[in-house]
Amino acid sequence: MELLRVEHLSRYYGEGPAQVKALDDVSFSVEKGEFVAIMGPSGSGKSTLMHLLGGVDKLTAGQVWVQGTDLYKLDETALAIFRRRQIGLVYQFYNLLPVLNVRENLTLPLLLDGRNVNETQLEQLAQILGIQDRMKHLPHQLSGGQQQRVSIGRALITSPALLLADEPTGNLDSKNSGEVMALLRYFHEKKGQTLLVITHDERIACQADRLITVEDGHIARDEAVRP
Amino acid sequence: MKNIIHTLTRAQMRANPRRTLVTLIGVILSVTMLTAVFAGADSFLNLLYRQAAQDNGTWHGRAFETGEQVVQNLSQDDRVDQLGLAAGWGMVPLDDQNRWGAALYGVNQSFYQLLGVECLEGTLPAKENELAITRTIAEKTGWKLGEQVSLDLLRVWTPQGMDSTGATTYRQTSGLGIMGLSDSYVIHSVGENQFTITAIVDPGGFDDQNVLTWEPCFTALEEQIPPDGLWCAYYTVNPLGQELYNLMEDIQNWQAALPADAGGVGTIDLNRQLLLYYGMDYPGSLLLPAFYGLMAVTLLIILVGAVSLARNAFAISMSERTQMLGMLASVGATRAQKRQSVLYEAFILGLIGIPFGLAAGCGGMAVALILLNQQVQELFQFTQSLYLSVRPMFLVAAALLAALTLAFSALQPALKASRVTPMDAIRGEGQIQLHSSDMKTGKLTRMIFGFPGVLALKNCKRNRGRYRAIVFSLALSVIVLVAGTGLSYYVDRAMGVRYGAGSPIATATITFNDPSLDTTPYTDELKALAGTGEARVVGGLQAGAMGSFTLDWADMSQETINWLQSQTDLSEEEDTSGGSQSSTIYPTLLVMEDEEFAAWAGQGVSLNPDYLDCVMITSTYLNYEGSYTQLKNALNLRPGFSMDFAQEGGFADTWHIAALAEDFPYSGNTVTDTSIDSLTLQLVTSRSVFQAFLDRQESQNREGAYYWQIQYIHPESISALTNGLQDWSLNNSYGLPAGVVSAYYNTLAMGGLQRFGMLLQILCVGFVLLLCLVCMANIHNSLSTGMELRAREYGILRSVGITPADFRKMIWLESLFYGIKALCWSLPLGLGVLALEYCAIRRAFQFPFCLPVEIVVLAIVLVLGVCWFSGLLTRRNLAEQTIAQAIQKTIC
Numbered sequence A: 001m002e003l004l005r006v007e008h009l010s011r012y013y014g015e016g017p018a019q020v021k022a023l024d025d026v027s028f029s030v031e032k033g034e035f036v037a038i039m040g041p042s043g044s045g046k047s048t049l050m051h052l053l054g055g056v057d058k059l060t061a062g063q064v065w066v067q068g069t070d071l072y073k074l075d076e077t078a079l080a081i082f083r084r085r086q087i088g089l090v091y092q093f094y095n096l097l098p099v100l101n102v103r104e105n106l107t108l109p110l111l112l113d114g115r116n117v118n119e120t121q122l123e124q125l126a127q128i129l130g131i132q133d134r135m136k137h138l139p140h141q142l143s144g145g146q147q148q149r150v151s152i153g154r155a156l157i158t159s160p161a162l163l164l165a166d167e168p169t170g171n172l173d174s175k176n177s178g179e180v181m182a183l184l185r186y187f188h189e190k191k192g193q194t195l196l197v198i199t200h201d202e203r204i205a206c207q208a209d210r211l212i213t214v215e216d217g218h219i220a221r222d223e224a225v226r227p
Numbered sequence B: 001m002k003n004i005i006h007t008l009t010r011a012q013m014r015a016n017p018r019r020t021l022v023t024l025i026g027v028i029l030s031v032t033m034l035t036a037v038f039a040g041a042d043s044f045l046n047l048l049y050r051q052a053a054q055d056n057g058t059w060h061g062r063a064f065e066t067g068e069q070v071v072q073n074l075s076q077d078d079r080v081d082q083l084g085l086a087a088g089w090g091m092v093p094l095d096d097q098n099r100w101g102a103a104l105y106g107v108n109q110s111f112y113q114l115l116g117v118e119c120l121e122g123t124l125p126a127k128e129n130e131l132a133i134t135r136t137i138a139e140k141t142g143w144k145l146g147e148q149v150s151l152d153l154l155r156v157w158t159p160q161g162m163d164s165t166g167a168t169t170y171r172q173t174s175g176l177g178i179m180g181l182s183d184s185y186v187i188h189s190v191g192e193n194q195f196t197i198t199a200i201v202d203p204g205g206f207d208d209q210n211v212l213t214w215e216p217c218f219t220a221l222e223e224q225i226p227p228d229g230l231w232c233a234y235y236t237v238n239p240l241g242q243e244l245y246n247l248m249e250d251i252q253n254w255q256a257a258l259p260a261d262a263g264g265v266g267t268i269d270l271n272r273q274l275l276l277y278y279g280m281d282y283p284g285s286l287l288l289p290a291f292y293g294l295m296a297v298t299l300l301i302i303l304v305g306a307v308s309l310a311r312n313a314f315a316i317s318m319s320e321r322t323q324m325l326g327m328l329a330s331v332g333a334t335r336a337q338k339r340q341s342v343l344y345e346a347f348i349l350g351l352i353g354i355p356f357g358l359a360a361g362c363g364g365m366a367v368a369l370i371l372l373n374q375q376v377q378e379l380f381q382f383t384q385s386l387y388l389s390v391r392p393m394f395l396v397a398a399a400l401l402a403a404l405t406l407a408f409s410a411l412q413p414a415l416k417a418s419r420v421t422p423m424d425a426i427r428g429e430g431q432i433q434l435h436s437s438d439m440k441t442g443k444l445t446r447m448i449f450g451f452p453g454v455l456a457l458k459n460c461k462r463n464r465g466r467y468r469a470i471v472f473s474l475a476l477s478v479i480v481l482v483a484g485t486g487l488s489y490y491v492d493r494a495m496g497v498r499y500g501a502g503s504p505i506a507t508a509t510i511t512f513n514d515p516s517l518d519t520t521p522y523t524d525e526l527k528a529l530a531g532t533g534e535a536r537v538v539g540g541l542q543a544g545a546m547g548s549f550t551l552d553w554a555d556m557s558q559e560t561i562n563w564l565q566s567q568t569d570l571s572e573e574e575d576t577s578g579g580s581q582s583s584t585i586y587p588t589l590l591v592m593e594d595e596e597f598a599a600w601a602g603q604g605v606s607l608n609p610d611y612l613d614c615v616m617i618t619s620t621y622l623n624y625e626g627s628y629t630q631l632k633n634a635l636n637l638r639p640g641f642s643m644d645f646a647q648e649g650g651f652a653d654t655w656h657i658a659a660l661a662e663d664f665p666y667s668g669n670t671v672t673d674t675s676i677d678s679l680t681l682q683l684v685t686s687r688s689v690f691q692a693f694l695d696r697q698e699s700q701n702r703e704g705a706y707y708w709q710i711q712y713i714h715p716e717s718i719s720a721l722t723n724g725l726q727d728w729s730l731n732n733s734y735g736l737p738a739g740v741v742s743a744y745y746n747t748l749a750m751g752g753l754q755r756f757g758m759l760l761q762i763l764c765v766g767f768v769l770l771l772c773l774v775c776m777a778n779i780h781n782s783l784s785t786g787m788e789l790r791a792r793e794y795g796i797l798r799s800v801g802i803t804p805a806d807f808r809k810m811i812w813l814e815s816l817f818y819g820i821k822a823l824c825w826s827l828p829l830g831l832g833v834l835a836l837e838y839c840a841i842r843r844a845f846q847f848p849f850c851l852p853v854e855i856v857v858l859a860i861v862l863v864l865g866v867c868w869f870s871g872l873l874t875r876r877n878l879a880e881q882t883i884a885q886a887i888q889k890t891i892c
């Protein structure tokens, strides 16, 4: 089943001779349950692509469908609600709100949605993330790896259709990096979570089902990863 | 060599002009508030100075009616800078009945200067036998410039007391301050002298301010003045300081050596109101300490706000520069160098901000003073107007304090900056460290405001120091506002019980006894006085003129009976209530102009002019020995009730109640000073009904007392009006026309309590305005810097899916929470203070407790308005950027 479809997606910055075509006429689609790695040199437009897929940027042209919904046809409020229910976003660092404790950060999408928190589910999640004894701490009291695990937990708490992660391990040492990747793989394998992960790390890319290489705003290669 | 840290700091400030501007505005606002306090205080002192210079002159101290020896000592004293002298020559009655006249003084040039004597026409006397007279003397006597007059001068001693043998003792007077020439005075002639009138002057500060008895006139101070007269010496000292007090003490000693009847008991005092400007007052007086204390408290409270404002500005620009500092640290910058970065920024901001702040503070105060002028003038009965006038000294003090504030505010961020490590820069730390305990919010917040409310409250609290400073200032504004205006509200209520609300500033009353007299010229004359402004005419009959009647207690309210009984209990020796169970009622009548009566009474009331048809007022104000009470529906009299009256040698007619009204139409003499068992009954009628009544009296050849009164409600110029009324009463003192019994005026000087209430109100309003400004600046700064610093956080929040509506709600609530929190603390406290104030005032004035709802509402609206407005400014700057931009912003 097709979960994500992108058609003729473009994002230009500025105008005239100084115009930067960060993303230029990109089309592809992702099946439900796929784990896609996105690689490419610096400045090639990976982050731009991810922002557009997550519905947090303005596009210049093209369409993005997530579960049959054209993201950029939604008004701002509908898009926000769609995002908090169907899309999980994880950035390289500073994903957490410093005024909220771990528990609140974790359940932020639910709180925004006015939904009740299922305590057993939350406990399970905390256990999987390995932060069950840190629930009352503020983010700055956590290590970078712990922070990153909390942001992954937050991105997944609503069981979204799509998880987008922009260099989730970019800021971490190899041990923490391994833990975070194990976590992502766990959700992919056990829960059938669809994943799109931007990375510079070949070893991470190898764990994916499929590798998309972006170069200069275009998709240069789109290939299955051999295990 | 260029300092690299300074260069970097400047570059950083230039790189983010918006951030720098926000910080600069924070600095300017802090300086503005401090300056405003200094400018306001000095302008007020300056007003006192100018008013004193006008009322009394510019002298520092004086020995009034002292002896010649004192004057001689003074003229040889080198502490004295300028010495104005007036040697009393004698007095000349200028009226057949010796009621008033001129008091002649030989004066020197300094006297004219120090007393502000102004030459209106001609030239001031330079030689002996030249004479300057006042305008009043010129008008009353008809003397002209150049005219030769012969003055038969007298010296006067007034009785002073008795000595041990029982003989009367006397003291000499130079003329000012006594009335007429009494038979009990000892009077000696000092001979007749010829003078040429060369000038008409305004005697300036050498004047009895309001009464015409002995008008001063001046000639040159020469040898020919007979010895042993009284002298008035006015001096300034140089340098002004402690020596003034020493000199005053010396004068006291010199004077003590003189005999009592020859200057030994003269008045020695200081031009206090003027000296306050120089920070001097009588030793031991608490006036100046109180003034400076008030200023200090105000400054202190503003300082709390200013420091938190400035400190935050620096802290934020510092945390924004964590990256730079971390980089510097990584290449080996010392702590001192990192510290320097913040301090240097403070220095630059101070250099730009302080001059702007000084200008803005003065500018703001200039406007505020113009707005306050009218009230201050009325309050202190000043003729000089209040405007901005600041001595450089005060500006320097404001600038210094501002510089200290900035330095103090920059200190903590600077220390923090010195501790930034490369690691902090990488991890993006440097923001104020949060504590889990501060970030707790109650379930109630979530229930009432939803999750955006929780986020907003946490954001408010993340900077604890500032959160508290803002809440404290807002709470203080509410308490000051509620307590201050609440007190004047209760004072007004109390005064309303005493005089009726909105008492006129002045009244002039003429009592007539001839009903056939055309009284309009008399009232028209009063209405045409200069400075009258808004005025109205009322008339009537005093209690007693309509006789009295007895009313059974059965026809009175229980409250009234209780009151009457409590009053009789107070004076048991005169038990009049015994078995009588009735009281005497004295009707009084107020007459209103027909149109005003119609407007007040309404359409339904029409009066029959065939008898005294009236509206009865059902509330009664009572005064018994200083305790004021208001009774409602005291007497059970209904429309249709009528009563005849016939006063022996007075009026006779019938009065009739056409309708009832709860309240008196306007203030006036509505309070009954009761005797123990009597009450008054207030009736109101229209002018045409009253005129018909007068016509009936005339046709029956009856005569009786009735009055017309001009009530000056809003005079255009109080001083002009007061002068006009003085002249009017003076003219009347030379004899009243037939048919007029008496003519007098009253300026209802505000009662002490009322003045106090008004002063308090002015102070409170000014204070609250300042506080609100501080809060507004603080909240705005907090929100707008939050917006910038937390751009990424907000980006995350939006990317997680907060709806635009919820996001706006969060920002909106963040500004509002300061106010809500402040109200939670301050409203109960403010209401408590109100209750205390009510209890205090109730001791003397009885009126039912009433909550000044409008004040409470005003306080709530003000606080929430301040918050809302501060937030509004910020929200306008929001929007635009996409979430992606916000998230990336702080990464690079």
Ligand SMILES: Nc1ncnc2c1ncn2[C@@H]1O[C@H](COP(=O)(O)OP(=O)(O)OP(=O)(O)O)[C@@H](O)[C@H]1O
Binding pocket: A013, A014, A020, A021, A022, A040, A041, A042, A043, A044, A045, A046, A047, A048, A049, B885
């Ligand atoms: N706000 C912006 N204004 C102008 N150009 C931009 C903006 N944001 C990104 N770009 C440009 O768009 C291009 C793609 O940027 P993007 O952040 O997507 O790169 P990336 O592939 O994520 O690189 P990296 O691996 O370094 O994170 C770059 O050339 C960048 O300079």
Ligand SMILES: [Mg+2]
Binding pocket: A046, A047, A048, A166
């Ligand atoms: Mg990137």
